[in-house]
Amino acid sequence: MKRLSALLCSFFCLCAVISFGGCKLNLQSQEDIKPVESAVKVSSAPFREKKKSVIVFRPEFKQAARYFSYLHRQYEGVDSLLLSVHAGNSTQSELEKIADDIRLKIKELDKKYGVLTVLLLGDFKLIPAVKYNAADNSTSYIADAGYGYFGGSPESAISVGRIPAKNPEQAFAVAEKFDSWYGDRDYRPAWPVVFMGGEGLSGQGLHDSELIFFRLQEEGMAGPEAIRYLGGVGGCNEERFLKSLSWDDAAIQWLMVPGSDGTLKFGNSFVNSTDIMSLEYKPGLPIVLDPYCHLNLNKGDKDQLSTPEAMLLSPGAALGVMVGGNPVNESGDNENIKAELDKGTLLRVDLSGRSLFMLEFHRAYFSGKLRISDALTEARSQYAGYEEKQEHLKSDILADFVFLGDPTMSMPMAVRTESPVYRGLKSVSRCMSANDIATYPANSTITFAMPDNSIYSSVLVRVVDRNTGRTVAENTVGREDLFNFSTDTPGRFMFYSHPVDGPLAWQFFDVRGKAYAGGNSTVKPIIKSGLEPIKYSVQVSSNRIMSSAVSMRKRLEKKGYPAYVVTSVKRGGKPWYCVRFGEYESIYKAQAASSGYEKTEKADAKIVRCKIDN
CATH class of the missing domain: 3.40.50.10390 (Gingipain r; domain 1)
Structure with missing residues (x-):
């Protein structure tokens, strides 16, 4: 002493x-x-x-x-x-x-x-x-x-x-929490990033905060080991949500969730500031980036804590929170994130405003700017560059941000991986509307399969009701499988597919019929789903002129080949009329038939998957 x-x-x-x-x-x-x-x-x-x-x-x-x-x-x-x-x-x-x-x-x-x-x-x-x-x-x-x-x-x-x-007392307790975390953070050499999405993409449009996660994966900044997903479409509930805020394997989180004064909302679930304040300390406390809440600057007059304040002041939630601004425009849609789709498959996500700023912060972090202040400086600089090129990017976005936490502190080194691009399953069924979200009639069989050149052997597929966030079907789909789905009731759905050791992909489709009323039917739907094996055929020609394809089919039929014509329409292009024969249960039988045709007819042929390569 x-x-x-x-x-x-x-x-x-x-x-x-x-x-x-x-x-x-x-x-x-x-x-x-x-x-x-x-x-x-x-x-x-x-x-x-x-x-x-x-x-x-x-x-x-x-x-x-x-x-x-x-x-x-x-x-x-x-x-x-x-x-x-x-x-x-x-x-x-x-x-x-x-x-x-x-x-x-x-x-x-x-x-x-x-x-x-x-x-x-x-x-x-x-x-x-x-x-x-x-x-x-x-x-x-x-x-x-x-x-x-x-x-x-x-x-x-x-x-x-x-x-x-x-x-x-509250300020001193936060310092104690930081001190404990600094002492614990070296127990892992690298940390994953856990992303928590908001409403499970349940809105009419796709302007949801979860799309920023797809953009991060799309750019290859971090692979599946570096970014983990937990959100509405992942079946997140209140218990899992709260547990994630004090996981011992998460050091930084994207938590982009709409919130009011004392409540965070994701999917159909809510978590309030009282629940957050009751969390206990665990070693892997996260940094929370942007919970999409507007922080009232006069809130000091109120006794109730906002959820961002509760996350920082709690013994067992965040070490830092970025907050501020209004995530929706006058019509109620998120105006910062826009998605481009083809037959329901996400092709590209464009960001602006606060979401773009958050993306730049993430880029800076993965490029080695571990101190929060350094990552913020880099993000501000990059955002200013966008601002000069795009008039709708205003500096008040930056002014509207409030960082709750200590910008002097450094985040731990995250896992750094890159993964191949994965766009999801290939749509096989012909849809009523292919623009943006694919649309199919009720009671039709909607078929999906893995792309022919997929590097993944199998993917886990969940079909999620976008109105409720409930998983209605689930299967593991392999390279030789067709995934079939049907429902007798109109609704809005999403494929949430995840290859083993691969990135996530989201695909969206609507089912419509005479009873369609915005997906609010009270009738319990009859949903069927399952797998069937892929069959193969031999393709001998493809032609822009249908009559030529029909003539080729007739000539093959006379020679004993079970020939038929398949119409294939690529995105934005004119139709091709493909002449094929046979439906073989294995690729080996198709190869034998193809070799026989080439030897007999002295012509080239190729093997295609039935129902898929149309």
Whole structure:
């Protein structure tokens, strides 16, 4: 104890008091911290960064501020400047003046030392958001981002985070949670990313937050080992949702879920902030990226925690949350994510706004920007580049973001893998409408098969009702299988297919009939599904002119071949009329028939799969 006291007393206190508009801002460096009545850890780790973090806090949050300064030095090698705000019971206008003073002081510190990050301790009532102007001075914003933005290019902005604690105890508890996580994070050399989707693609359109997951897979940034999926179409329920927030094998999550003041919604399930606050700590706490909630800047006046606040303040949920903005437009659709489909198969996903910013953050993370502030800087820079090319990308998207957490902290290295492109199963049945979502009549057999050149031996297929999120059929489909599905009741469905050690794919189709009423029928549908083996045939010619194909068929029939004509129409093209013969149960029998034809007729032939290569 004497040795510890001697060590602690070796630190001296040097405090500069700056007065602005009647409020006091006390500035301390981490090396200036003198231990007081409550024991706070003191780090002797070397500083590895030239720039410093700035921690802004009320005097009653002093111990929590010192704890965060310890974390910065001990685990990140960053020196901290502690900026104490003596505001008292200030009026709204006084708080606005205090916010301006804090911003000016941070600007001064950045010029003198270089500021890496800013951390605000306290909710918006204790440390208000600050008003600032856009780069062209045409628009004013009120946001946390203003504490780190002083004009110029977006990448020059300092990353700002907030611990939205209503009292010192909550802030101190979050620091303890961070400390525990830093101590535990090395038990795995690499971590997967768990993505949690929202409504299970249950809307009329496909402008759902889960589509961003497809975009990540599409770009090959991370393969199946790096990104795991858990969401509405995966059969997620409240219990699984809450458990995922404290899994011991997930370090960072995409959680893009619509939410209100105190509730997160995914599929037909809800989780409230009270449930989140009851979670217990586990080693693999995630970083949560963007739960699609609008964070009210005046929320400090309310007792109820928002779900983003609860995730950060909870002992067993997130270490960081990105939040802010409105994910829907006036018609109620998500305007940031657009999908291009062909016969229900996702071909491409285009992003804009906040979703594009989140994608850039993810790119930066996988490129090695492990510190949150570095990834944010890279994302802002890339987004600004898009903004110059596309008028609809506005800078207020960035101003609208609030990062709950400490941007000084680093995320663990994620698993880095790449996987081949997988577009899902091939549609075999002729559909009524092939644009966007494929449409089939009720009671028809809808057939799907693996592509002929698939590198995967089998895929797990689930058919999900897009209206309810319920799985209505499930099978493992191999290369030699046809998957058949039928229902007597109109509805909206989705194939959720997943190869072993491969990426996910989503395909969408609607079933319509006379009773179609938007998929809201109360009649319990009769659904049938199953597998049948693929059969093979020998194709001897293909022609643009139908009469020529018919003549070829007749000549073959005269020679004893069981010939027939199949019409094949490729996307956007004219029909081909293919002449084939036979339906063989194995490819070996088809090969023998093909060899016999070539030897006898002195002509080329090829083997095709019946019903599929049409």
